Amino acid sequence: MAPVHPLLWSSLRVFQVYGANTDVGKTIIATLLCRAANNIWKKEQTSYLKPVSTGPEDEADDRCTHIERYAPGVLRKTLLQYDLAMSPHAAAKGKLVPSDKELLSKIYQFASRSAAQQPGWLFIETAGGVHSPGPTGTTQADLYAAVRCPVVLIADSKLGGISLTISAFESLKLRGYDVESILIFQDSEYDNEKYLRNYFTASHGIPVASLPKPPPRAQDKDADARAMLQYYKNESQSSGIRNILEYLNQRHQARIERLESMPKDAYKRIWYPFTQHTSLSPEKIVAIDSARGDFFQTVVPKAERTVNQHIPVLQPSFDGSASWWTQGLGHGNPSLTMAAAYAGGRYGHVMFAGAVHEPALALADTLLCGMKNPRLTRVFYSDNGSTGVEVAVKMSLRASRLRYGWDANTDIGIIGLKGGYHGDTMGAMDCAEPSTYNENIEWYNGRGIWFDYPSVKCSRGQWIVETPDDLKADLGGNKTFTSLSDVFDIDSRESNDEQKAYEQYIERRLSHYVSKGRKFGALLIEPVVIGAGGMALVDPLYQRALVSVVRRSAKLFGSCPEPDTSDPTSWTGLPIIFDEVFTGLYRLGRFTASSFLKTEADISVHAKLLTGGFVPLSTTLASESIFHVFESEDKADALLHGHSYTAHPIGCQVAVESLRQMQAMEKKGEWDWAKSSDWSGRLVGQPDAMKPEVWSIWPWDLLYWISNQTDLIAGAWALGSVLAIHMNAADGLGYKSNAALKLQGSLLEGDRTTVWNIHSRVLGNVLYLMGGQKTSKDDITEIASMVKHALTAH
């Protein structure tokens, strides 16, 4: 089943009619809008849709009859009909109920057919108030948010109606709806109109228009009908309703024009990150109207729409990079929005030096507790992964320098892995080996040494731990495993002495560098996966060997007092920094990537998924033994780092909510489908309670298939929400390769029949796809088939 489609066509003006309450006149005003539209745009087709109707059939049907009688010529339809006059979720009780996605699909089909036929209008009337539950129990404001119709909100003209109207507006707004017009019945007693006009026009620029009340209900049915007909006749020709429709028409056109012109404007004014602008053109810039769940709603190129009128302006695009690896709980997630809004309302931002607020403390607790790492006791806040790494480096350099007694001018480097990348600020860049990313940066100065490493790939259905050719003499040749669980079963592998060669090699290399006078201040690695450096899965046993060797080699790095062995959480050798910015917090399926290595960092950096894809925030967790290094009588000895928005409450509150949700999902087993053997196959190995649980939302079937396309594919792997496809590259592997661009293009081309596509990012010859933590099995199945299709047609 295709993803949810937004409802936007050039030719069809779709508006959703929401009410501030039940019984505010939604049906009457919708009828009036329909009748007037039908009169004014005579050559077009006006339609009316009631997705869910409740009440006894004759009464509910009355609504369609009402339209038929009072707005003849208007195409009308009810999708679901429930007999009881109550909220749809209650009325639907015990009945077969379509899922939210199915209901949205039916609405899309209706609108799509209307759009295909001729230009026109479509008014979709909701049931009850904005948060009245739909058939499945999801409230309508949430249910319909993904289709993002512009809203006509019917205000409440009765006593208390000001409050209800503003609150209804806010509930819509915080789900990303655009309320285009507020309509209200005239009422001289309460005159809510006046207050609301002032309120909405002044602070939101939204026009409030009023309409005369319908005639009071007459006892005599015929008289009632006559009076209503007269009302509709008069009002549908009034300048008031005409102005409203003209305004809505204009807003519809303006929305489309803006969406179409945005790429051109952006091309002129925006300086894009990591982008060579000579290879950019307005056509290549994706205009994003909005996003929901795992999908962007993006503008379909105009050329395609000109050919085929029924093609909508917007299409769902799977956000295959999880928005640069940040997205977790779905775009526009209402709980995260509420968390952000609550903290915004409670604090805005409050300065953090020497102060404390609830979200910062709660987040510190959640992280320290969730890491299950007895070393980590302290949380330092900053703004993004790059600043978080700079903080970590400042911490560890000071610790090492003081322990080994080096003076302040000593040239101290870090130990890292080839291809490791830790961010774009200068200090973080200096932690990466010279590469395309940084070789042209004037102040770049790679400070350290970077080890090559054995990497893990699936090829021809087998798991290979692949040693780079020039290290084979040292590390031994490639090794083959039948499951990824076996690769990650590092305890068993250690008991087979597999790590011995690794450790000997690492020790030898370190001794070599130290003998040349090099000094080191930290081991800094991305545990399990090298991200920006090429989406490489590193042999976890090798990373653990690195940590072990560094920890036990204090004597090698310099002369220092005998380590205090009484405290097992004290750092030894060098501080171990894990950059979990990408790999942590459930990206790979677990709270912490360090658990895959069964070892614990002294300093751990987190960002990206920390706020579930909402706002920038980073934490650098540290051990008490690192913290104490900065204590002295001199304020200049403190860790002098801190951004203005350090520990901003909005970010912290969103992070608390995000982690709470992901931890609850883990506890409830919400990823069990992905762990089941029919889905994961040998990816996690045959069920074996003794083996480590490694799993992925990407099906083994897909991975197996990909790994057998050996003409195209060098290998692939999947873990947690990540799928990485390493393409063969004639132009050399790495960032400069263009080998993955064709596949990226095919996925972006997508399925032109059902009009949706996959937006992905490449890293040289690697194309990766990433789901969120709530991505559904259904969606993954669809995406998997599109990937196969694209590779088959390659």
Add this chain to the structure above:
Amino acid sequence: MAPVHPLLWSSLRVFQVYGANTDVGKTIIATLLCRAANNIWKKEQTSYLKPVSTGPEDEADDRCTHIERYAPGVLRKTLLQYDLAMSPHAAAKGKLVPSDKELLSKIYQFASRSAAQQPGWLFIETAGGVHSPGPTGTTQADLYAAVRCPVVLIADSKLGGISLTISAFESLKLRGYDVESILIFQDSEYDNEKYLRNYFTASHGIPVASLPKPPPRAQDKDADARAMLQYYKNESQSSGIRNILEYLNQRHQARIERLESMPKDAYKRIWYPFTQHTSLSPEKIVAIDSARGDFFQTVVPKAERTVNQHIPVLQPSFDGSASWWTQGLGHGNPSLTMAAAYAGGRYGHVMFAGAVHEPALALADTLLCGMKNPRLTRVFYSDNGSTGVEVAVKMSLRASRLRYGWDANTDIGIIGLKGGYHGDTMGAMDCAEPSTYNENIEWYNGRGIWFDYPSVKCSRGQWIVETPDDLKADLGGNKTFTSLSDVFDIDSRESNDEQKAYEQYIERRLSHYVSKGRKFGALLIEPVVIGAGGMALVDPLYQRALVSVVRRSAKLFGSCPEPDTSDPTSWTGLPIIFDEVFTGLYRLGRFTASSFLKTEADISVHAKLLTGGFVPLSTTLASESIFHVFESEDKADALLHGHSYTAHPIGCQVAVESLRQMQAMEKKGEWDWAKSSDWSGRLVGQPDAMKPEVWSIWPWDLLYWISNQTDLIAGAWALGSVLAIHMNAADGLGYKSNAALKLQGSLLEGDRTTVWNIHSRVLGNVLYLMGGQKTSKDDITEIASMVKHALTAH
């Protein structure tokens, strides 16, 4: 008049009763709560407050009579009584209406008296729905947000009530309210209770409790009263209401315990920015419950409360550092909250490389347009001032290197000012001269030269442009001006040739460094004010001279092609970077600080006030001639910088709203009070249309007075929202000085009678205070008198 006080005492459990709609039973449930509390806590005093009551006097009074009759022994009061049965703002029409602040003050007085007498409960009943307007027209949810009472929300049990209850809840939540309990009348027909219980318990952890409906209204008045009495008698003794009260009691205690324990917990788990932890103790950590407008609500030290029972747990603290210079439109500003929530609901975060979304484009337009700098055409987004500066430096180094034909390994420095500071990431740190901030940072490597400068201070009521002693031979001695306008009248000063000496000196120094082989890539300055480096006002004429000399000295910096004079927006000499992170966007009263210098940057960095004190966001604006430097056929030549949350929609949307509001305020003349001559006195000079408009929210009277305390004060200045007090220092000027700590302590001590204080930050011997863009004249007047008091007692 003292600032708004939150309502929190250990001994008094204050709850605010809000209704999801009118007519949901607020009064009945409040009466029940009062009666039950009074029964259960017999030795305590239960009170009931109706701040605003509407309806004919007898009917409205009925509410108090109702309490009197059915909850005897409960202390009851109505503060404002309006006869008409409509929304308070309408009922109050034509009457003398207290300001919001006055009404809150009356509520505080009532609660305070209750708290002083004996332990107890206070239930405050609101009128109508959550957004029903109060007497001045402010909706109640906004009006009462600052006092942040925990809320008992009365749900609506009728048809449509689910929607109204959820929306009401959301309106409260996004103003930072904690809804502690949701109460609803039992109703078997609609059973909203069931849905709401599931909804609120599952996703918000808020208990939903139900109460039997009161008896239907009987015709006979006496019978009605008897039935009601029976109802209250029964229900007030039910386990249901007892459980509710026990829960509320427990939440009250838990809130206070948490507020009291937060500093201790933070002391153990948080690693604070820019903080020497040995000089920290839990007692020194300020626990911030919330913040509103310019005030934090902070915990009063327990020792003070133990001495005097009537002292509340929370007190307002003026946020004197504007939360590290970020705050502008008031903490918890509801428009900014709505902007954040809207973008959260519409997008969450969406990745930005090769994509565009509305808020990012709108913000780019707003900034480029607002700067009125024809050079600036491009916007690059990043996360904070420090990253924004790194981006600026990367831009300018590349531009200079390519123009002057230096190879990639050339050691290129920047030209800056002594004490200039641009952020804490390594690249930004390297732009600052060696100092306390960075001398201990292992990788710090100051790259550039830093000019000393003449600074501006008010001393003994006169404005002095003070030349550092060792530059006097070059720059001439101090100069004296009668007004700050005269100092900023740089055109007149240029026509007096005042800048000549500056330019000659600058040229000579530059030649000296170049002759020693130094190469430079940018002029990087904070226009007008050096912020973190000591809150120094720099002679604007000197900064303009720097820019002029650098721009015309291409030949000096290296050999380069003749500059293209056809495009006046092209950079010449070196790219000029203005770091307006602190000084821009109305902090000094104008959209851009560059307007004070009457010169235009090639690259301009903005952050802090950009989002009005909400979330981190930064923009680096650049000229087209800088942008073109990065264009080539090679993707490695691109500006390879970009954080995951680049141009995050929430930040951009908040920034658009924040700038829109500040620009509107400027246009409407909302700072005219601060510009008036009775307020600003000679600060802006005698009214003279020919002189530049410089103004401050700090009154001239205060500045004059301070500047005459020559025993204590070396000088002071005020501009825009900033007041800087430079104390004399026996321990040497600068960051390590402790000279301002005593004044800071006195301000934090504050006014113990009215229980509020001033939270400020010091930079060595400088104490500064900063308002927001909405700070009121009244508040400034109060603060000014507290500052005088503190200095007098010094």
